[in-house]
Amino acid sequence: MKRTPFITAAVATIAMALPALAQTPEYGGTLNMVMQPEPPSLMLGLVQNGPTQMVAGNIYESLLRYDENLEPLPALAKSWTVSEDGLTYTFALQEGVQWHDGESFSSEDVKFSVDVFLRETHSRLRASLEHVESIETPDENTVVFTLKEPFGPFLGIFEAGTMPIIPKHIYEGTEFASNPMNNTPIGTGPFKFEEWRKGSFIHLVKNEDYYMEGKPYLDEVYYQIIPDGASRAVAYETGQVDVLPGGSVENFDVPRITAMENTCVTDKGWEFFGPHSWMWMNMHEGPMADKNTRKAVMHSLDREFARDALWNGLGKLATGPVSSSTRFHEADTPSIAYDPELAKEYLADSGYDGETIRLLPLPYGETWQRWAEATRQNLIETGFDVELVATDVAGWNQKVAEWDFDLAFTYLYQYGDPALGVSRTYLSSNIAKGSPWNNVSGYSNPEVDALFDKAAVSASAEERQALYTEVQNIIVDDVPVAWLLELGFPTITRCNVKDLVTTGIGVNDGLRDTWIAN
Numbered sequence: 001m002k003r004t005p006f007i008t009a010a011v012a013t014i015a016m017a018l019p020a021l022a023q024t025p026e027y028g029g030t031l032n033m034v035m036q037p038e039p040p041s042l043m044l045g046l047v048q049n050g051p052t053q054m055v056a057g058n059i060y061e062s063l064l065r066y067d068e069n070l071e072p073l074p075a076l077a078k079s080w081t082v083s084e085d086g087l088t089y090t091f092a093l094q095e096g097v098q099w100h101d102g103e104s105f106s107s108e109d110v111k112f113s114v115d116v117f118l119r120e121t122h123s124r125l126r127a128s129l130e131h132v133e134s135i136e137t138p139d140e141n142t143v144v145f146t147l148k149e150p151f152g153p154f155l156g157i158f159e160a161g162t163m164p165i166i167p168k169h170i171y172e173g174t175e176f177a178s179n180p181m182n183n184t185p186i187g188t189g190p191f192k193f194e195e196w197r198k199g200s201f202i203h204l205v206k207n208e209d210y211y212m213e214g215k216p217y218l219d220e221v222y223y224q225i226i227p228d229g230a231s232r233a234v235a236y237e238t239g240q241v242d243v244l245p246g247g248s249v250e251n252f253d254v255p256r257i258t259a260m261e262n263t264c265v266t267d268k269g270w271e272f273f274g275p276h277s278w279m280w281m282n283m284h285e286g287p288m289a290d291k292n293t294r295k296a297v298m299h300s301l302d303r304e305f306a307r308d309a310l311w312n313g314l315g316k317l318a319t320g321p322v323s324s325s326t327r328f329h330e331a332d333t334p335s336i337a338y339d340p341e342l343a344k345e346y347l348a349d350s351g352y353d354g355e356t357i358r359l360l361p362l363p364y365g366e367t368w369q370r371w372a373e374a375t376r377q378n379l380i381e382t383g384f385d386v387e388l389v390a391t392d393v394a395g396w397n398q399k400v401a402e403w404d405f406d407l408a409f410t411y412l413y414q415y416g417d418p419a420l421g422v423s424r425t426y427l428s429s430n431i432a433k434g435s436p437w438n439n440v441s442g443y444s445n446p447e448v449d450a451l452f453d454k455a456a457v458s459a460s461a462e463e464r465q466a467l468y469t470e471v472q473n474i475i476v477d478d479v480p481v482a483w484l485l486e487l488g489f490p491t492i493t494r495c496n497v498k499d500l501v502t503t504g505i506g507v508n509d510g511l512r513d514t515w516i517a518n
Helices: 052-056 107-121 123-129 231-237 249-257 291-300 303-310 340-348 365-384 391-403 446-457 461-478
Strands: 030-035 063-064 072-074 079-083 088-092 132-139 142-147 189-198 202-206 220-225 263-266 274-283 355-361 385-388 407-412 482-487 491-494
Touching: 030 052, 052 407, 063 189, 072 079, 088 107, 088 303, 107 123, 107 132, 107 142, 123 385, 189 220, 231 249, 231 461, 249 263, 249 491, 274 291, 291 365, 291 482, 303 365, 303 482, 355 365, 365 385, 365 407, 391 407
Parallel strands: 030 220, 355 385, 355 407
Antiparallel strands: 063 072, 079 088, 088 142, 132 142, 189 202, 202 220, 263 491, 274 407, 274 482
16 A cells, blocks of 8 residues: 655664663654544644544643643643632743744633633533633733632643633634634644645644743654554554554554564553543434333443453443543442343333434444444344444544434543533533534433532532432433443553653643653
């Protein structure tokens, strides 16, 4: 297969991984990373799926970053204070920051991004902003958020994928979705957009005017777009790429690749996300509107087989809506275990009359395709008629956003707290066509809404745990989605690629720290 030539890092191949030593970062070099799948857009304020965040998180920034313990770190905000009553958050911004087009960044960009742009475009952030009374800019380097009531997770909403800061001078007064600058994103981050050759690569170059003195270290980054899973593995094995981000090679290739010389692997860099997979069930109309049908689907799924045979043993069986790595997880929820006979009983008690179930695989590679095929077989054995509907990433986004499916694979991030990354999937106020990241199923339960609302603003951790335990039990019994796995994603690199994963979201915002040892 003929491809655009790779640009390889100017580093010598090392026969063995060097021992960990304190080293001084070196400047220069080109980093080649696999990009799978190709993102539909790099405009992070409009699109928040995984591939977009991986690239655009190094173009755009937010006020904070987070370490692996989910503690906040400075980004566009150099410091912050919280009032004693928990209602006022004051951020002191970095000085001398420029947008990639040379315009000056200020607090007005923050206010515009949050109060105007993202309130319209970002359903997950919009839910958190319901707690915000006002956003003020007393001067060009200060932003003050005043809350309606204390909101414990508030300091967790300031990472690039959740609250990307957008240039006001480019977007104010425009139709955001059709602004031509969406094709050439302008941020404040350590790398600038240079070129996107569709189907081949995305090229970012060093931001020479970055406000952090001495950073970034790399000259440029290429995200190599390689649709075929086997070819992605070969690209690493032959030295054409230096980094395989989590999920970029098929799971069955991981043991062979990680056994190679000069290869390092880490499972860090996912702490903030807590990736949680499930199948959306379209409750708006059709077979999945029936609770017994949904329970039949849930108990049809052999998730242990999926974990062991398809995910190479990576990940854990989900017990419900909250991952075990997320605060306030409750493990003792109603059983959703694989039980084919129970599934058949639920199906017999349902209103299902044999109509074809449209199942959308997630178009992220062969592992996901195989998972969809195994799921189809599980459901056929229960008594369902199932059709797999093939799409690319853009087509999947559109079908899910427009509720044009019966079942659809997905995985979403949890962001460390149910108020930030879990409730959005189940709150009735978050039902709206046009986004594949809100309450796509159409689940509506007033008791669940009230519990989520109360838990988000409760003062004590003990009270929040009790409320979230109650809400998890209700949701699992209602089974509005079919929970699958808490996903495990290893990041594989050459051992001379240093400091690639330095935050709780890893390669999605870590390239400002990355360097290559010669």
